[in-house]
Amino acid sequence: MPRPARRLNQQSLSSLSSEVCRFLRSAVDQCPAAQYAIELAVSGIEDSDTRSHFTAASKLALLKERNACWDALKWGETRDIPLLQKDVIWNLCGGVFAQSGLPGALRLHQLPSQYRNIQASSWRIPLPNNTYDFIMDPAQDLLALVETPVLIATHNNMKSHVRIRIHLRSIATGQVHPSVINSVRVIDHSLDMQCTWVDLSLQVSSNFLGVLFVAQFETPELATWNWKTGELILTCSSCDITTFSFLTSHLLLVGTVMNESKVIQPRLFVLDLSIPSKIKVTLAADYTCIFGLPAFSLVVKPIKIVIRSDPSPEWKPNPQTQIPFSIAHGQRLFLITICVEEKKKEVSYDLFAPADILLSYVTALPPQTRQHIINWDIWGPTGTRLLKSPPHSIVWTGYVFGSKFVLLVTPPKATAGQPLQTLQVWNFNQLVIKRATALGLENENMHYVNDTTVIKDKVFAKTIRTSLPYSITTRSLPPRSPKESTFTDAMCSEDAIVLATSDRCYLRVLIF
Numbered sequence: 001m002p003r004p005a006r007r008l009n010q011q012s013l014s015s016l017s018s019e020v021c022r023f024l025r026s027a028v029d030q031c032p033a034a035q036y037a038i039e040l041a042v043s044g045i046e047d048s049d050t051r052s053h054f055t056a057a058s059k060l061a062l063l064k065e066r067n068a069c070w071d072a073l074k075w076g077e078t079r080d081i082p083l084l085q086k087d088v089i090w091n092l093c094g095g096v097f098a099q100s101g102l103p104g105a106l107r108l109h110q111l112p113s114q115y116r117n118i119q120a121s122s123w124r125i126p127l128p129n130n131t132y133d134f135i136m137d138p139a140q141d142l143l144a145l146v147e148t149p150v151l152i153a154t155h156n157n158m159k160s161h162v163r164i165r166i167h168l169r170s171i172a173t174g175q176v177h178p179s180v181i182n183s184v185r186v187i188d189h190s191l192d193m194q195c196t197w198v199d200l201s202l203q204v205s206s207n208f209l210g211v212l213f214v215a216q217f218e219t220p221e222l223a224t225w226n227w228k229t230g231e232l233i234l235t236c237s238s239c240d241i242t243t244f245s246f247l248t249s250h251l252l253l254v255g256t257v258m259n260e261s262k263v264i265q266p267r268l269f270v271l272d273l274s275i276p277s278k279i280k281v282t283l284a285a286d287y288t289c290i291f292g293l294p295a296f297s298l299v300v301k302p303i304k305i306v307i308r309s310d311p312s313p314e315w316k317p318n319p320q321t322q323i324p325f326s327i328a329h330g331q332r333l334f335l336i337t338i339c340v341e342e343k344k345k346e347v348s349y350d351l352f353a354p355a356d357i358l359l360s361y362v363t364a365l366p367p368q369t370r371q372h373i374i375n376w377d378i379w380g381p382t383g384t385r386l387l388k389s390p391p392h393s394i395v396w397t398g399y400v401f402g403s404k405f406v407l408l409v410t411p412p413k414a415t416a417g418q419p420l421q422t423l424q425v426w427n428f429n430q431l432v433i434k435r436a437t438a439l440g441l442e443n444e445n446m447h448y449v450n451d452t453t454v455i456k457d458k459v460f461a462k463t464i465r466t467s468l469p470y471s472i473t474t475r476s477l478p479p480r481s482p483k484e485s486t487f488t489d490a491m492c493s494e495d496a497i498v499l500a501t502s503d504r505c506y507l508r509v510l511i512f
Helices: 010-029 032-043 056-072 355-363 376-383 430-439
Strands: 046-048 077-082 090-093 096-100 104-109 123-126 131-139 141-146 151-152 161-170 186-191 199-203 207-213 221-226 231-237 241-248 251-258 264-273 288-292 301-308 325-327 332-343 345-354 372-374 385-388 402-410 422-425 444-449 452-455 465-467 470-476 487-492 498-499 505-512
Touching: 010 056, 010 221, 010 402, 032 046, 032 056, 046 372, 056 325, 056 470, 090 131, 096 131, 131 199, 161 207, 186 221, 199 241, 207 241, 221 241, 221 251, 241 301, 251 301, 251 332, 251 422, 264 332, 288 355, 325 430, 332 355, 332 402, 345 355, 345 376, 345 505, 355 376, 376 465, 385 452, 385 465, 402 444, 430 470
Parallel strands: 288 372
Antiparallel strands: 046 325, 077 505, 090 096, 096 104, 104 123, 131 141, 141 161, 151 161, 161 186, 199 207, 207 221, 221 231, 241 251, 251 264, 264 288, 301 332, 332 345, 345 385, 402 422, 422 470, 444 470, 452 465, 487 498, 498 505
């Protein structure tokens, strides 16, 4: 400490510290750039990399107004998107909704934003008639189209296999994606299966395209490619795999409900994509670590586990858009739904786990760590929230975005013309919750859940306690006319909540 400061007594030091703190606080309060940086950090938002006409002060005002509207569920306008047919193939990603239904065409809708300078638009691109499924990433202008699987028979059917072809197109034009090398316009893959009725789960993260193939009486297979080069990065085949998601751009999170001995033991495997391998492996053969989940009792029968998270780990808005800000990379929530059968009745539980909680344990492992087990009691009780599943759709699956989970609550006797349906948004952003709790910002439409959830159901081997804080914001939907269909499901994107109707004739978009 400098010599003059040594002569100050405790009271003088305290007074000086207060003056310095007041000076710094005043400097921060009067600096829009500093205030904007703070609001970004707390909100889980990043400043846009693109050069725009927005100043720090104008972006701060926009961000605060945006946050206030989401906190009150006060949307600015509504738009309806007609659904072209009831069995439409659809995808909602990056504020773009895409649907098949027109012969040979894919219809895309850019959802608008009143706070991020995004205008509504729609367009069509060519779609092969044999399209089986697709996924897109508007930030990379990527559309991955999967052809209808084809069984390739051989002599005596001894080595028959299912052929999978994946086309890599531009969302804007429908033509071959410009980043794909010429020799790999189509990814051609052979599945060791005999059944062509294959359920697909597709995920895109940066340069990686992951696909999980599941068919009845067949061993599920998870494959990951570098979609720009066509290089096969990983092939994992195991009867235990039921779901997956990207934890980071080079780490996969894979869910199972059974262990190798066919004992009910739900787990989350972490697989490393940093070293490509063309050798097909089993799930138990090579993994970085396992996150244990609550153990079920022996009286239940496992059905499935499903992981939902959006956007992808390194998702960025399209650089051509002139937006002021967008969701931060680390602001991601994993919703892990575990379904079991008890006494011939299906029950499910939702585990809400922030990505940064999972990553904190993975990154703490020494380099080259393999097959490490992180028990539930270590990471789960304070880092997650386990609840009996509220109603959410298995069709309209976009109910998670960033740290938010959206839920539509419909009382059993809801009738047209009565405002009985309510929207709920659960937010697991811990910085927002800490600030609101410290400032006492709770209101009649929002409350914070800090108490521990205790589950004593006979489904589990023992009592489960979890305590990750979250907020719940509720708003009643406006009254419907007698001719309007009941809304059955809700989805969420960065700038909108999307409601699906019972007759699947249209979607209603609530724009923020």
